[in-house]
Amino acid sequence: MTLQAKLDAFKADFKAGKPPYNAPSDIHPIMARATAELIASGAANKALKVGDKAPLFTLKDPDGNPVSSANLLAKGPLVLTFYRGVWCPYCNLELQALQAFLPTLQEAGANLVAISPQIAANSRKSLRTNGLTFAILSDTHNDVADAFGLRFEVPDYLIGLYKNLRNDLPTFNDDPSWTLPMPARYVIARNGVIRYAEVNPDYTQRPEPEAMLNAIRG
Numbered sequence: 001m002t003l004q005a006k007l008d009a010f011k012a013d014f015k016a017g018k019p020p021y022n023a024p025s026d027i028h029p030i031m032a033r034a035t036a037e038l039i040a041s042g043a044a045n046k047a048l049k050v051g052d053k054a055p056l057f058t059l060k061d062p063d064g065n066p067v068s069s070a071n072l073l074a075k076g077p078l079v080l081t082f083y084r085g086v087w088c089p090y091c092n093l094e095l096q097a098l099q100a101f102l103p104t105l106q107e108a109g110a111n112l113v114a115i116s117p118q119i120a121a122n123s124r125k126s127l128r129t130n131g132l133t134f135a136i137l138s139d140t141h142n143d144v145a146d147a148f149g150l151r152f153e154v155p156d157y158l159i160g161l162y163k164n165l166r167n168d169l170p171t172f173n174d175d176p177s178w179t180l181p182m183p184a185r186y187v188i189a190r191n192g193v194i195r196y197a198e199v200n201p202d203y204t205q206r207p208e209p210e211a212m213l214n215a216i217r218g
Contacts, residue, residue: 047149059137076109101209145181
């Protein structure tokens with residue numbers, strides 16, 4: 001089953017309120033509204049694209065060790081995936097798909113790093129929950145996401161819904177700002193130029209891991 005097929009299946013079960021989700025039906029129009037407004041804002045069009053120079057960064061892994069994009073690029077192409085957090089089931093499904101694809105990425109000489117605004121404890125939970133062996137880095141205040149043009153503010157009406165669902169982003173991220181990154185995947189060449197970019201303001205849509213392979217090998 002493709003990644004998107006798994007995402008679509010989860011979305012259908014979630015909207016149907018099937019166990020263990022049991023989601024109240026009144027939340028779905030609110031979530032759909034927020035996604036539609038983010039799409040209509042054109043925010044994704046402002047994100048970095050193929051041919052742009054990727055900003056360099058240093059972020060910490062769950063053990064507090066600094067990880068430098070410059071050091072990773074010195075070893076080969078770098079794959080970055082920006083995700084919302086361990087609380088997002090769509091993000092977890094994507095991380096699992098990338099883990100399954102990791103041997104192919106490594107054979108092509110690439111390194112893979114996942115970036116989210118969550119604190120180290122939640123990154124460790126991401127590693128455990130999804131059985132990950134690649135690095136997860138904490139992007140405090142979504143600063144690196146902002147450098148890539150991905151950061152956006154959660155609208156007030158969605159904040160209330162998230163609180164009711166116990167998706168308390170200020171606690172998850174140790175940041176009171178209620179911002180998130182748009183899900184995105186990049187392939188960055190060793191010279192720092194972006195070879196592949198997929199940014200989607202609809203968090204239920206993610207590209208297949210195979211889609212970036214030509215950019216890595218190229």
